[in-house]
Amino acid sequence: MAPLRIRVYGDPVLRRVAEDVTDIDGAMADLCQEMFTAMYEAPGIGLAAPQVGVSQRFFVYDFGDGPGVLVNPEITESDGEWTYNEGCLSVPELSWEIVRPRSIHLKAYDLDGNEVTLEAEDLEARLFQHELDHLEGKILLDYLDEDQRREAKRILRERAMSGPSRPPATGDGLSLP
Structure with a gap:
């Protein structure tokens, strides 16, 4: 099976509000394993389904x-x-100073369907908030002021026109220059 491709800025799926999960099953567990592989290869510490x-x-x-x-x-x-200073796998190689709450209390479900509650602070809280933003159709550019957003979009347009700055991951776990 081909490795999952992480969608980047400009892909419409990143702007959609994600649908609630109604059935946690084996196919979802398999997809999560593929997502872990893509996340580690990127490398990152979080990856949302969108x-x-x-x-x-x-x-x-x-x-x-x-x-x-x-x-x-x-x-x-x-x-x-x-x-x-926060970055995103869907806006590669760019980062900005982003203000977020320092601590959060989060409620969710695990892959067994059990309700879980988590208290998170600092980087862990930021990680959860960042991934939740993806579920709401938000990306880091939404936190920027007008000048920062304009500059970021200019850089991203130039990259899109010139092609990828590095070869895509091959799925073998090795990073390519």
Whole structure:
């Protein structure tokens, strides 16, 4: 099977609000394993289903206590404020100082259909908020001021016109120059 392709800025799936997951099954578990592979090869610490062309509300991540999957996640509380230089696999090689809540309380389901609640702070909280943004059809460019957004779009247009800056991952786990 071909490795999953991470969708980049300009792909319409990244702007859609993802649908709730109504059935957690073996096919979804298999897709999550493929998403982990794509995420690690990118490399990243989180990957939302829309980033691989699936408009459903779940994401995979690997941070803190190890890998996990959150299905139909929602933030129930947030507190504080934290600015951090944030990037995105769907907007490769660019990053910006983004302000987000420092801590969150999140409710979701795991792949067994069990409800889970998580308290997250700092980078882990940012990771969850970032992936939730993808489920809402938001990307990092939405957090930028007008001048930053214009410059980012200019860079992304130039890249799109000149082709990829590096060969796509081959799926063998090796990074290519």
